[in-house]
Amino acid sequence: MNPARPTPAAPAGPMGMNPLENFRMAFESLWGNKLRSFLALLGIVIGVFAVTAMISLGQMATAGITQDLEAIAGRSIFVQPNFNEGQDFSTAPIRQEDILALQTLPAAVIPQLFTSAQYEVRPGTRRSIQLQGTPGDLPRLDPTNKLAKGRYFSEAEARGGLAVAVLSDRAARDLFPGREAVGQVARLYYPNGARLELTVVGVLQPPGGLFGGLGAAATVYVPNELIWNTSPTARKGQYDFVVLSLKKGADARQVTRQVQRIFEGRYGKGKYQIASTESFQDTLRSITLILQALLGAIAGLSLLVGGIGIMNIMLVSVTERTREIGLRKALGATSSQIRQQFLIEAVVLTLVGGLLGVVLAAGLLLVITATVPFFKVFILNPATVLLALAVSALVGLFFGVWPAARAAALDPIEALRYE
Template sequence: MNPLENFRMAFEALSGNRLRSFLALLGIVIGVFAVTTMVSLGEMASAGITRDLEGIAGRSIFIQPDFNNGANFDSAPIRDEDLQSLQALPVKVIPQLLGNIQYEPKPGDRRWLQLQGTPGDLPSLDPTTKIARGRYFSDSEARGGLPLAVLSDRAAKDLFPGRDPIGQTVRLFFSDGSRADLTVVGVLEPPGGIFGGLGSTATVYAPIPYLWASGQFRRDRYDFVLLSLNKGADAAQVQNQVRHIFETRYGKGKYSIQSTESFQSTLRNITLILQALLGAIAGLSLLVGGIGIMNIMLVSVTERTREIGLRKALGATAALIRQQFLIEAVVLTLLGGILGVLLAVGLLALISALVPFFGVFVLSPVTVLLALTVSALVGLFFGVWPAARAAALDPIEALRFE
């Protein structure tokens, strides 16, 4: 009897006891489904986190005084000559000022907004800055120090509730009581994704020279610098070059130089740990399913004792008997693995269609191959004992079995 005959007999045995076979492979289906779903959801979450983080911060490097080490704007200044040194790198240099300013929704009631000074044409420098209405003030308008403003979506709602702010003049107040009347030329798109809350602050964007002229900020100094990486630029290499420039000029430990890719790497590592943990927990169901397979195969050996005795009497060797039952176990678990993967694909497709965060469907071929391989190994492992028991039966005693 050849192995192909054993495959045929294995399928006949399984199809002859369909309900029992289905109940046996159910544990494998659940196990493979759970593992495939958990691992793929982890990959989809990682892709979603990367997409949302890039959407709000892009591929960027942030430079500011290292406040954790006691540095401040005086001990760790950022000047025009520093910006000129950064221009040689494969980045777009975006210096910025940061402060607070007040507005009056009604007389005598003043509330705070964030005030941010930027260069002109910011959307052309930073791809994460997107205009929803109007426009951004131009580079020539910014250099001329014109009293113009662009509002964040939250600021537009706070300053002009129910009204279109474009072309309107907003009156703001500095902490010393001096006044700033700015003409609104644009409104930014609201931030999206799971990190949208990081960019939901009510912010007024104004030209840097205008803020210097107001006397509220030190001229020719910047609070922080955003470096938007050019396409293909190596973030780690650029980060090291930036650190070298500032450490050469001012010494070590005065500046915080952080890359968004380092944030992404940290988040990916956390996701991988959670993915492995959830996958391991889900994998326990495979163990339970394997025990169920072994139990069913032991019952099958008992029920087919006379059949085994007859085959041995007709010349079947112990190896062929062992092979037959191992094939049955592996076929059973492989079928369960395939069904589990198909169910996982359906659920993942549904999740990616209904949940915006998981908008990217991810199912790695490696994950599918691993799931099917593990299911086959489970069948092989838990089928060894029943197969060995069947192979060890004495043909005379087996033929007498009632």
């Protein structure tokens, strides 16, 4: 008995074509039509560039806003009368016993007073300026207050109600234009005409960033005790506003709830407004997320246009290569192999376009970070890159299905006759 003969291996070529061979042929076809391929992927490049840039710019804007907010307010909680409910400084004052209750929390408690005053620009002409009472050593309690010159009045000076003052940068320029403010005497006037002479001991740094304008008012900082002793409207032992500068590691939301419980337990609901920089940041994040979604959706329309362009180019390619498709089918290529090749071409086009779009977006973001002060942090989230590339591949797959199906459905005999 003759031994069994081994079964011959399937021949290489169209009849035994594997996916790698389809990839090779797809790349050769795209490379052979460079201009057409470039025009096809141009829409994808623009779409992925726009989507990646818009989402990343939104994230960079959020980071910039958060940094600026922390620079001017730190991690803080604010307590004031609920003006939305008709309260004011006279109907909802913050009392000394409230301050003592707040001092049990993991935060530096900074009670403050506000009143208006005037200064003389020239004899007979006066302008308004804000007078703000604070405890002593404010930069130690709240590091967002930074000195540019001189010093801040001490706790002892504040307890004694001494006539010393620290000026905001704007107040220093208004009160002493072209002169050094530290060491000068600032003469202010209450609305009733009473005069207040203050020795200037320091000047604060001007606030920077997007929210710099919020702290750019002309403000004279003096001891709370001094305002109680001299102002015709201030009531001793009562404050207008309290800032709680959170200690490192303190949970802002938990402390906010504790502050809420203290004031609601003492005065009922709705009389005081309690907010934190965390809540401001959450609101800003929500706004920027909505803007990112809108801008991303608008930019995504260009991906749709790019996908339609891919489909049109692929349909033209099917028509041009009708005889090639017929020859491959006659040599044994299956409909699924033909379909696979055209789908690979479409996906490769969109992936290459997606990569180019991401590279261009990264370049733009680097330029913006280097040239626009507001965008302090370069952010290109890997999740954003993966999302952009995944969407571009899905666009190629979706818009490549019809041309691929049309190529696979060609009759080999009719295709070979095609001129």
